[in-house]
Amino acid sequence: MTGADTQIAMPAEDLEDLYENAPCGYLSLQPDGRIVKVNRTLSTWIGIPAEQLLGKRLHDLLNTSGRIFYETHFAPLLRMQGFFNEVALDLVTVDSKKLPVLANAMERRAEDGALLFTRVTMFQAAERRRYERELVEARAAADAAGATIKAKLAFEQQTAELREEFIAVLGHDLRNPLASISAAARILRKEKQTDRAIKVLDLMQGSVVRMSALIDNVLDFARGRLGGGITLERRAEHLEPLLRQVIEELRFSHLDRAIEVTIEFDGPINCDSGRIGQLVSNLLGNALTHGAPDEPVRLSAATVDGKLELWIANGGAPISTEAMTGLFQPFFKGEAGTSQRGLGLGLHIASEIARAHGGTITVSSDDKETRFTFVMPLD
Template identity: 90%
Template sequence: MTGGDTQIVMPAEDLEDLYENAPCGYLSLQPDGHIVKVNRTLSTWIGIPAEQLLGKRLRDLLNTSGRIFYETHFAPLLRMQGFFNEVALDLVTADGRTLPVLANAMERRAEDGALLFTRVTMFQAAERRRYERELLEARAAADAAGAIVKSQLDLEQQTAELREQFIAVLGHDLRNPLASIAAAARMLRKEEQTDRSINVLDLMQGSVVRMSGLIDNVLDFARGRLGGGITLERRAEHLEPILRQVIGELRSCHLDRGIEVSIEFAGPINCDSGRIGQLVSNLLGNALTHGKSDEPVRLSAATVDGRLELWIANSGPPISCDAMTRLFQPYFRGEIGTSQRGLGLGLHIASEIARAHGGTITVSSDDTETRFTFVMPLD
């Protein structure tokens, strides 16, 4: 210090303290989506100790609508462009409250393009959401004040239009680009490829199959909740080809897994073969997800004494008694094999398809195997 100059000495910044006590929430995700690091700020906001958050997935911290948004927007956007900004999410706190946040995320990749981890930053957005909600409520009140009271017939017509629009988005606007992706992948496979590009095409094909299944499940769930229900187009037809096709698609997504198949049908079966294929896809996909990776999944389908009997079995830890009571409820996901993300609708939709055919799905599980059995009368 010389003359009249005053020098201000700033203390050295503590980077660990800056991370742990930042005015925003931080977390880091492994390539498979598991949380590997979370700061004290975020754990304090939701009331869950940081060590209890490690190993969970970000989707496990979200409410039901947030989980759907995660699967249909959050994760695909991140995979496509490697980042996103200001995505609105609702976290569920330890006491069951909803905490609105705005999330930013960015992937960190190695020089060869391999995903190393994903960083996510969250900012509380309760006041912003409240302000937006008040604006919407004010606009709705103004609209309601000048609107003519609708008749019950008009209300039913609006509900029907909403149902058809929602189903159209799922059934057409999402399926068409998905079909284009699948077609492009098939075209590329006809050209000479490197080992890396072949792996990328395999991942694309697996994602197409998985996204198609998600669309089918959400579409059927929406129909059920909006009044359409599971629809069938029953006719006598040979069922084995559709089952072989479903098995082949899932084999392409699980190249390292074995699937043992036994199919013995006496002739054509009166059913909706597409729906039965969807049922089998959901049950077989569930078995591949939760079964032991070093043991095959077994599938048997046969016509016996005037009924169709189809069962799918896998080895692995038994299903708990508590989980047994909720297996076929929508949005239920077991704790085993959570590395496979999903909405928890597959078993619910399978059970609805079985019921629409006048059949049932039962499950048994012990230390030896877990088996789902579909039985349907042959009309």
């Protein structure tokens, strides 16, 4: 006999044992709904001998809510279509515990349509019920979390709107008195004044320039954090007059400092000139603040090979490696122990303006000089 002809000897299937000890519960109902046959599996589950179950109705094995549900939903469904599948029921065991099951039922009828009996199978469903319950609880928790998140988003939106209103009020209410102070200082500066008065007026004018720059930085930073970022209004403009105006404003507020300027542009430059002026003001103000007071601050701006290259250099102590890592971060305060004026936003705003123009700002620093370089492609 070859291997292909070999067959495993199987014992004859015992249909009675298959019925009695099946992995599911079996019962049969006569037309009046009384149990006429039940297998050992089901009787073992509920702890009631099979002979004691005979003559009972199916709803007698259910808890109160299950009886109501069975009589009002499942029994009519069975009578109407002759079967039902995966109906969730709760059997009551001999010790009054609840046994969750899933029931399937099918009627058997004679040729003339008369009901002969109804076969019912039941499968234990405790694990499935627990899973379904956990799923429902998880969904309810997710819905609650979603509602919480939605409420938080609504609150954040309302807060953002209030912040925007605050920013608008801040810009308006601070700029107007500064403009009045600046105008008054210029008027008095034109009149005959003592040397001391002239010095005080110059200090006032310098403070106005610095305060205006602080307001610009705060507003831009706040808008950026609210999601607006740095906004640009680009157009082709001659940039040199604006740069020289910014330089003169800072020179006027730092009368004791030397600023050396070289500007070589081929023609108009497509950019937001106001933002570029703000960038230069921040970089130049930073150099005047931190540079050696006895050395000049140098500024160079030129168009070279399809790019705008602008750098500002100052003498003095080099920037440490540790400080380099956070130089362009908001609220950066520089070296520990150094005297700081401002909020630490100037370099951050300058870098954001450069990025909005598609450009970059880099920095190099050694014992000879510290140089910030802005490079922007020319469209």
